[in-house]
Amino acid sequence: MRRFILIFLAAFLLLCSSASALTVSGGTDQDNAYVREVIESCWLDYALVDGLVGDVEVIFAEHYEPYWEVNYMDVWGLAWHGNIRIRMSAPASAYGEIAAHEWSHQIWYAMGPVWKHKWTALCTEGIEGYDSTAWYTMPAENFAECMKVALFPHEYLSLTYPRTNLNVISPEDTREFVDLWRWQRNTFADLNAEDDELRAAAGYLREKGVIEGYLDGTFGAYQPLLRRHVALICQRAGLTAPDWIEDYTPATRADVRDAIPLTWLEERWGEGITRGQLARLIWRAL
Numbered sequence: 001m002r003r004f005i006l007i008f009l010a011a012f013l014l015l016c017s018s019a020s021a022l023t024v025s026g027g028t029d030q031d032n033a034y035v036r037e038v039i040e041s042c043w044l045d046y047a048l049v050d051g052l053v054g055d056v057e058v059i060f061a062e063h064y065e066p067y068w069e070v071n072y073m074d075v076w077g078l079a080w081h082g083n084i085r086i087r088m089s090a091p092a093s094a095y096g097e098i099a100a101h102e103w104s105h106q107i108w109y110a111m112g113p114v115w116k117h118k119w120t121a122l123c124t125e126g127i128e129g130y131d132s133t134a135w136y137t138m139p140a141e142n143f144a145e146c147m148k149v150a151l152f153p154h155e156y157l158s159l160t161y162p163r164t165n166l167n168v169i170s171p172e173d174t175r176e177f178v179d180l181w182r183w184q185r186n187t188f189a190d191l192n193a194e195d196d197e198l199r200a201a202a203g204y205l206r207e208k209g210v211i212e213g214y215l216d217g218t219f220g221a222y223q224p225l226l227r228r229h230v231a232l233i234c235q236r237a238g239l240t241a242p243d244w245i246e247d248y249t250p251a252t253r254a255d256v257r258d259a260i261p262l263t264w265l266e267e268r269w270g271e272g273i274t275r276g277q278l279a280r281l282i283w284r285a286l
Contacts, residue, residue, distance in 0.1 A: 026060035079105040096156030104147035150174035188219035201283035221276030
């Protein structure tokens with residue numbers, strides 16, 4: 001009996017620790033459903049993003065908690081970690097804009113200080129004397145504005161451009177930034193000192209079952225590949241590759257050049273290809 005209780009408790013705790021949820025309340029059923037639809041339209045895989053962000057509660061309300069009280073009538077939404085408030089007096093036509101902006105703040109809160117610093121460096125490059133406490137020159141607001149445009153369908157937005165006096169990061173670069181953050185978290189023990197792209201590529205390919213790594217938990221980025229390995233990895237990634245399943249000769253950069261349609265920065269076609277190099281190529285190709 002005790003063993004059964006322990007097993008049940010362990011399973012319950014596991015479910016609780018891994019579960020995350022989005023709740024929307026306080027408005028009409030139609031308003032609540034619309035805001036949920038907007039958030040779940042996020043370009044990132046909603047289930048994964050929600051898992052990183054954690055439980056998020058969206059509430060339509062006219063009054064905010066005392067320490068978040070604001071006197072500006074044009075403030076329609078507020079967010080802090082795990083919470084979004086939408087002012088009920090805001091026009092319904094702005095609900096999509098508010099939800100997209102404030103959800104982007106949830107991603108900001110989940111990123112941690114290292115990635116916040118990286119974004120700040122991007123959006124303030126070449127800009128001196130910006131005020132990090134003023135709305136239009138605040139990196140956090142710049143992030144939310146760039147992210148809403150890059151991650152959400154424009155039909156939900158009333159303003160399809162970022163409101164910011166800092167650098168506007170293109171939608172393509174914005175999505176690349178958040179993708180690097182998302183996937184480099186799921187990396188291997190021997191990649192801690194490597195760059196973000198390699199960490200993200202390895203994390204993404206492991207999640208998709210393309211390259212699982214070694215039994216000791218390492219990725220082996222500098223290990224050479226055989227043609228057989230290249231064929232198997234490309235097939236798992238959905239890329240066209242020659243029929244090399246029974247070919248145990250070393251794979252070269254020229255072999256991969258022919259298998260993956262991507263321009264190399266350096267040629268050196270006769271050199272062998274490593275696991276890390278192939279992971280980068282697939283990451284860029286996909």
